[in-house]
Amino acid sequence: MDAAQTARVYAEVAERAGKLLADFAQKHPPGVSAGVTDELGIAKAFMDLYGRMLTDPYALAAFSTNLAIDYMKLWQSSWMRMFGGEAQPVAAPGKGDNRFRDDEWQQSFVFDFIKQSYLITSRHVQDAVAGVGDLPEESKKKVTFFTRQYLDALAPSNFALTNPQVLRETLSSGGQNLLKGLDNLLGDLEKGGISMTDEKAFKLGGNVATTPGKVVFQNDLMQLIQYVPTTKSVSRTPLVIIPPWINKYYILDLREKNSFIKWAVDQGQTVFVISWVNPDAKLAAKGFDDYMKEGPLAALDAVEKATGEKKVNFIGYCLGGTLLGSTLAWLAAKGEDRVRSATFFVALLDFHQPGELGV
Secondary structure, X not given: OOHHHHHHHHXXXXXXXXXXXXXXXXXXXXXXXXXXXXXXXXXHHHHXXXXXXHOOHHHHHHHHHHHHHHHHHHHHHHHHHHOOOOOOOOOOOOOOOHHHOOOHHHHOHHHHHHHHHHHHHHHHHHHHHHOOOOOOHHHHHHHHHHHHHHHHHOXXXXXXXXXXXXXXXXXXXXXXXXXXXXXXXXXXXXXXXXXXXOOOOOOXXXXXXXXXXXXEEEOOOEEEEEEOOOOOOOOOOOEEEEOOOOOOHHHHOOOHHHOHHHHHHHOOOOEEEEEEOOOOHHHOOOOHHHHHHHHHHHHHHHHHHHHOOOOEEXXXXXXXXXXXXXXXXXXXXXXXXXXXXXEEEOOOOOOOOOHHHHO
């Protein structure tokens, strides 16, 4: 990228950034601030942690001492490497840790030092948190989870000046990669969400959701799609799939070669899938019971009307499985026998111990 192109990109980014800041200032006038709340109890959990740590000065001293010892080992190891000697690492990434795959993290003693410094500190901080006794179970789960998230965010691979891959690309592109990154950031801020992929790369019915079907029923919360059969004969009992309402209906029909829906149709199943509406303010009063009544229960009636079959085989995926479990309980309480089988894909039914989902 030549100087003229660089200047032009800088000017475009500066103009967009200025407009974004002006819009933000207009929406948030001086003197108006949002109230700080702790609905998740995170601050309370860390206050519990600090309180317990202060009552055990020996543990704090041991933490500082052990951290200092490992840093001394790292300094010795780095000095040996700097002068061409061999040295065993004091800390190494865990199996499956892809943050430090670039060769420079191992071959350059500078980046190796940065990497090991981070890993040593991260390990000792997490060990210190885990070693605090008499901490309420809920508080322990929260501080363990959020400490790990915070430490992961501080990884040197996340910062341009300490990531060898980013530095190489910056030098080779004349800084164009950083400008592109800033441009992407501004775009995400403008739309109020993080872009996970190129949203223009996919077309429904083209390269995603390619299994043929049509809408046979709809209400305020969903559309019911029936897929076109591909076999001479089909199973008598329809298959109804309930996806989570945080995903699109084609979560199981992304590509032809890995589409569960296409596979099921090719096995002779009569497949129906619920496609949840993307709710707006008009649906603010809708609750979980509405999703049950206007989702799987409404689908049962629509499927019976379309096929003449009163019973179905259900599949509930993720949150759709949780909804299916509630639907089965509701039907059982009403004495209605309308489900021949129910299959759950990665669905949580018992919320007493939800793991990190409960943090």
